[in-house]
Amino acid sequence: MLDVHRLRVFRSVVASGSVQAAAANLGYTPSAISQHLTALQRETGLTLLARAGRGLRPTAAGHALAAEADRVLARIGAAESLIADLRTGRTGALSIAYFASVGAAWMPLVVRRILTELPGVRLDLELREHIPDSREERADVQVVVAGNGFDPGSGFTTHHLLDDPYVAVLPTGHRLAGQEEVDLADLADERWVDNxxxxxxxxxxxxxxxxxxxxxxxxxxxxxxxxxxLAFVAAGIGLTVLPALGAAHLPDGVTRVRVVRPTPIRSIHVVVHDAVEHTPAVRTAVAALWEAANSASEQ
Structure with missing residues (x-):
């Protein structure tokens, strides 16, 4: 079994480029650093470092191990933070990933509710458009856009939150700005702004x-x-078509109109890690997301 402390020492040598620099950074003697490196190479049966002038550079095997060590040490750091939280009476940590328009429209209210009801929770928020392939990199809770029949993967459960119809955002002086709805085909010859x-x-x-x-x-x-x-639309450059949630906060000088025949719709889901589904933090987060989605659907 690999010694985690030796991995930390090895990672410091790779980052600093020499035994002497790593020793200074870690507060060890150079001989102690060298002993850890020798032991790690003996444990792995690999040559991890090679001389490069007065310093050291990782070999191909060393580069691969350093990358993996980053992931291992990050997980250990997260576990140590959790232990510290529990020891001091805090109720643990919660990671939430979300995409941009949800971040602007929903997340401030969601975070306020979580911290109001569970002030001891440590929140890790991340802007993320896609679900990572690796289970270890996935958040406890992630808000995603997905199509029908979406499969969140083994160990995760998905809940549908909202069907978000698209709207056209137009300058207030546009010929279609006063209408309640507009056929999508009627926008064909307009100047479009991609978003x-x-x-x-x-x-x-x-x-x-x-x-x-x-x-x-x-x-x-x-x-x-x-x-x-939206800023380009406000400047009169053209129109843009986007989900209604993305048009929740419009700048001055623009208006939105429902798009019909057809109406593009995106489905918003929340994906929950089954291992933490019943924790107070996750239950509160999901309830807050439901509340935000219900409020959006009523607008």
């Missing part, structure tokens, strides 16, 4: 709806995100 540089599921959903309406939008401007696209 999804990542070319993700939400954009693909929009393009599919436009294809069903008989056209392909001609994007004149490509923006990286919803707020930037």
């Amino acid at each position: 999804d540089f990542a070319r993700g599921w939400c954009r693909a959903n929009l393009i599919e709806a436009c294809t069903a309406a008989g056209f392909s939008p001609a994007f004149r401007v490509e923006a990286h995100d919803y707020p930037t696209a």
